[in-house]
Amino acid sequence: MTTxxxxxSQAGDLIRQFNHDTITTGDGWQYPPNAYDAIGSLAYLVRMLPQAIEQTIRPVQRTHEQGRVTVDGGGDPMAAVAELRGAVAQAVTLAQHLSAAVDHMHSAASPLGLDTRGLPEFEG
Known part of the structure; x- marks a missing residue:
């Protein structure tokens, strides 16, 4: 069953693979349009992060509403959930800023191209 x-976790594994794949240039990863495409995909991913972050606390909220949240060491559930909500709000704000920055990267990469003159693989 997928949870x-x-x-x-699988999304994280795929980003790790992307990081590995982009360490060096090579086929499919050597020209400005390759970067533009990848940045566009990253922009898409980052735009979804705020919603994903907000939705991660739904199980906590549901359990808290039922009065069933406990805190290790006998801490105050109300305070702990409030702290989590504050951390989520901060993470959402930062993710929104990251999204705007990656969208800016995508726009900045948009006009970049490749001068194919003299490159044998583009002649003919």
Missing amino acids: PGRTA
Whole structure:
């Protein structure tokens, strides 16, 4: 069974693979349009992060509403959930800023191209 936690883990694994794939240039990863495409995909991913972050606390909220949240060491559930909500709000704000920055990267990469003159693979 796939769970939201497992899906998020798989997304992390794919970003790790992307990081590995982009360490050096090579076929499919050597020209400005390759970067533009990848940045566009990253922009798409980052635009979805605020919603994903907000939705991660739904199980906590549901359990808290039922009065069933406990805190290790006997801490105050109300305070702990409030702290989590504050952390989520901060993460959402930062993700929105990251999204705007990556969208800006995508726009900045948009006009960049490749001068193919003298490159044998483009002649003919």
